[in-house]
Amino acid sequence: MKKIIIFTVFFILIIFSTNQIVSGETDEEKERKKDIENAYKVLKRDVPIKEPEENIDESEKEKNKDIEKKLGKLKKFLPTEEEFDEITLRSVWRYVDKQSEINEEESIEVIHTLSRDIGRVYDPVVNKYKIASIQIEIIKFKDFKKLEKYWLDEKNSSLENLYDNAYLVGKPNEMTECLFNYSNDGAMTICKTNEFMIQSIIYDKYQEHYTYAKPQTGFEKLELNQDEMTTRIVDIILEKIQKDAENKNSEELYKILESNIEIKQNQYNKENQEKEENKEKNEQTKLLEEKNKNKRLGIEKGKKHGIQNFSCLKDEFGLITISGQYNNNQIKKDKVVMEILFLDYDKEVIFKNKANLLEIDKFETKRFLGNLKIDKNFSTCTIQIKN
Numbered sequence: 001m002k003k004i005i006i007f008t009v010f011f012i013l014i015i016f017s018t019n020q021i022v023s024g025e026t027d028e029e030k031e032r033k034k035d036i037e038n039a040y041k042v043l044k045r046d047v048p049i050k051e052p053e054e055n056i057d058e059s060e061k062e063k064n065k066d067i068e069k070k071l072g073k074l075k076k077f078l079p080t081e082e083e084f085d086e087i088t089l090r091s092v093w094r095y096v097d098k099q100s101e102i103n104e105e106e107s108i109e110v111i112h113t114l115s116r117d118i119g120r121v122y123d124p125v126v127n128k129y130k131i132a133s134i135q136i137e138i139i140k141f142k143d144f145k146k147l148e149k150y151w152l153d154e155k156n157s158s159l160e161n162l163y164d165n166a167y168l169v170g171k172p173n174e175m176t177e178c179l180f181n182y183s184n185d186g187a188m189t190i191c192k193t194n195e196f197m198i199q200s201i202i203y204d205k206y207q208e209h210y211t212y213a214k215p216q217t218g219f220e221k222l223e224l225n226q227d228e229m230t231t232r233i234v235d236i237i238l239e240k241i242q243k244d245a246e247n248k249n250s251e252e253l254y255k256i257l258e259s260n261i262e263i264k265q266n267q268y269n270k271e272n273q274e275k276e277e278n279k280e281k282n283e284q285t286k287l288l289e290e291k292n293k294n295k296r297l298g299i300e301k302g303k304k305h306g307i308q309n310f311s312c313l314k315d316e317f318g319l320i321t322i323s324g325q326y327n328n329n330q331i332k333k334d335k336v337v338m339e340i341l342f343l344d345y346d347k348e349v350i351f352k353n354k355a356n357l358l359e360i361d362k363f364e365t366k367r368f369l370g371n372l373k374i375d376k377n378f379s380t381c382t383i384q385i386k387n
Helices: 001-043 058-075 081-086 142-154 159-164 229-241 253-259 260-296
Strands: 093-103 108-116 135-141 168-173 176-183 186-192 198-203 306-316 319-327 335-344 349-360 366-373 380-385
Touching: 058 093, 058 108, 058 229, 081 093, 081 253, 108 142, 142 159, 159 176, 168 253, 176 229, 176 253, 186 229, 198 229, 229 253, 253 366, 306 335, 319 335, 319 380, 349 366
Parallel strands: none
Antiparallel strands: 093 108, 108 135, 135 198, 168 176, 176 186, 186 198, 306 319, 319 366, 335 349, 335 380
């Protein structure tokens, strides 16, 4: 009995101790959970709730639509990135900027774009390469006179001079006139229709996309082919503009321009001939004016051209003195060569000598004097001009 009482008391004590431990762990767990929640609140970042699209200012939306609409009128004529890829072999061209403007006073609408070869790696350390770029401009106009004025104001150049000084010109159809020009830094193609002006310019300083380094004078000609970018781009735009027109291009623009090299060559030869003729006329006019002036001053009165007052005399010591003067005509001369022949009594040549008169101006008179001793049987001498 005594053992049962002791066991019962011991069991009660164990149960009481266990309840204490469970109660303590529960309180500790609650405290830890509370600390975690407080820490979460400190670290928590409020994410702003995006306003529904319906709350955006309606006037601003309309304004953006208008801008996109204005850009879209001419944007549809631009080459797509897929079309860029089709006309390039190794490079990847992408648009980096597009802008449009409207000149209501001149009834002119313009779109400008800038594209770059995004495959070119720019080296900022060595700074050796410059990234190639292409500028495209499409102008829609109603009055060509206003277009000429706009071009002169904006570009500070004349359309007429562009065509006159172009390397190649050509007409893809009756309604279109085109030109191509180039330099060591790139090239330019321009085409004009009855309502559009299209311009494509490539800046390619290191000529990674096409070799433009050819002489700028004469006709050691640069040959266009399908790899020249500016002609291909303008060709794409023309095709889109004139897709519904009856007069479409019969072949690619670069072929048309290249086939017309003889036109510019004939023009080049004609211009050179005209320059030479004008130069000759101007020189003749100046000579005539100067001659008339000299006549008025009495300089030309009774004057004969060539060698005048020539004498060849021998003294008692055998010394021959040659003297005379040379009267120049209307042509300036760098040098006049005189040949003097010394003759004996039988009129045989016993000695020859040459003398030069240098830098003789128009209508100038130059005197000459010389001495010579000959031991042979000298009689007389003659003189003549050899050049």
